[in-house]
Amino acid sequence: MSFPLDRSAPDLGDALRASLKDIQPLKEDRRRHAMCIQQLGQCLQRLGQGWHLRAFGSSANTFCTRGSDLDLTCFHDSVQDQDSHLATQELRYKLLPLLYHHPRFEIKEQIWSARVPIVKLIFDGITEVDLSCHNPQALQNTYLLKAYADLSPQVRNLVLAVKVWAKNEGVSGAPCGHLSSYSLTLMVLYFLQVQQGLEMCIPTRAFSSYGASPEVKRIRWRCASPLAELVGHFFMFYAP
Numbered sequence: 001m002s003f004p005l006d007r008s009a010p011d012l013g014d015a016l017r018a019s020l021k022d023i024q025p026l027k028e029d030r031r032r033h034a035m036c037i038q039q040l041g042q043c044l045q046r047l048g049q050g051w052h053l054r055a056f057g058s059s060a061n062t063f064c065t066r067g068s069d070l071d072l073t074c075f076h077d078s079v080q081d082q083d084s085h086l087a088t089q090e091l092r093y094k095l096l097p098l099l100y101h102h103p104r105f106e107i108k109e110q111i112w113s114a115r116v117p118i119v120k121l122i123f124d125g126i127t128e129v130d131l132s133c134h135n136p137q138a139l140q141n142t143y144l145l146k147a148y149a150d151l152s153p154q155v156r157n158l159v160l161a162v163k164v165w166a167k168n169e170g171v172s173g174a175p176c177g178h179l180s181s182y183s184l185t186l187m188v189l190y191f192l193q194v195q196q197g198l199e200m201c202i203p204t205r206a207f208s209s210y211g212a213s214p215e216v217k218r219i220r221w222r223c224a225s226p227l228a229e230l231v232g233h234f235f236m237f238y239a240p
Contacts, residue, residue, distance in 0.1 A: 013228040019164050020157060023065040029127075033059060033070050036123040039105070040072060040131070043098045050077040054209070056138040061145040063159050063185055069128035073135040075209060080136070087133035088117045095119070095133070105129075140207040147207075147216050148189055151198070154223040158230050159188045191237050196223060196230070 037055060044051045057071035058064035074095070079086065092112070096119065099105050108128075109120040116138070121129040132138070149156045162184050166172035174180040179187075192198035198221055206213040223230075 012231070013226060016157075016161055016227050016231065020160055023160065023164060025064055025066050025068065029066065029068075032124060032127050036070060036104075036127055036129060037072065039102070039123070040074075040129075043095065043102065044074055046098060047094055051075070052077075052209075054139055056135075056142040058181060060142045062149045062156055063145065063163075063181075065160065065163065069130065070123075071130050071132075071138070073132040073138055075134050075136065079134045081134075082116070082137060083134050084115060084117060087135070088112050090133045091117060091119055091131070095131070136209045139209045143207045143212045145185060145189075147212055147219070148198075151219065151221040152223045154225070154227060154230060155189075155192065155198070157227050158192070158234065159185050161227065161231050162188055162234065187238065188234065191234050192223075195233060195237055196225065197221075198223075 033055070037053060041053045044053050051074060053072060053074045054060070055070065055072055058068050059070050074090075076090075092110075096107070096110075099107060099119075099121065104124055106122040106125070107119065108122055109118075111118045111120070116132050116135055119131045121131055123129055149159075163172065163181060166179070166184055171178050172181065172184065174183075189198070206216055225233075
């Protein structure tokens with residue numbers, strides 16, 4: 001999935017298109033994600049009314065690639081802010097007992113000491129799932145990035161192209177001391193804002209745990225530059 005970084009190369013555009021096609025999520029990936037959310041949602045319903053389950057991260061903001069894991073968070077209408085202690089209690093004593101006996105979920109790891117407590121699951125023996133609770137900031141960030149992706153296909157394509165390059169060069173992944181996928185996405189958006197006139201002056205309050213406000217949908221932006229040119233400019237922008 002590698003591609004040449006010389007933007008003058010005549011086959012760069014073709015290489016980019018081929019690379020992006022290779023990393024698109026498969027239909028079975030999407031179906032499995034949807035089924036996982038459905039199954040977890042049914043567990044959540046057993047806790048009573050007012051509970052919600054939402055996907056966040058790359059699977060929800062459309063910057064995902066083939067084989068991506070699934071980030072999910074659950075929350076109750078009565079809780080508006082992030083609360084690590086409450087999240088731990090809800091996950092440990094309410095949700096985990098239900099998941100222990102679920103035939104399609106395997107509990108891989110429980111991380112209670114993190115700022116955002118996480119339960120790591122495996123769904124159907126294939127899909128890795130990170131489940132958090134009362135994590136509204138993650139949802140707000142996701143809806144913000146999704147709004148950027150919806151402005152133009154080139155936004156998503158450039159983010160994915162940079163992700164492919166970083167993975168192929170072995171320079172991505174926070175656990176390895178490199179930039180995270182989220183950080184690379186922010187770098188691309190900043191580049192587009194500074195060099196390509198991408199503007200999105202929407203206040204944070206326009207995004208909540210339930211989605212984006214109507215004012216976000218009224219924003220329009222058109223990118224006339226081809227992807228190969230954007231990739232070249234991106235690396236020149238961040239070159240020392």
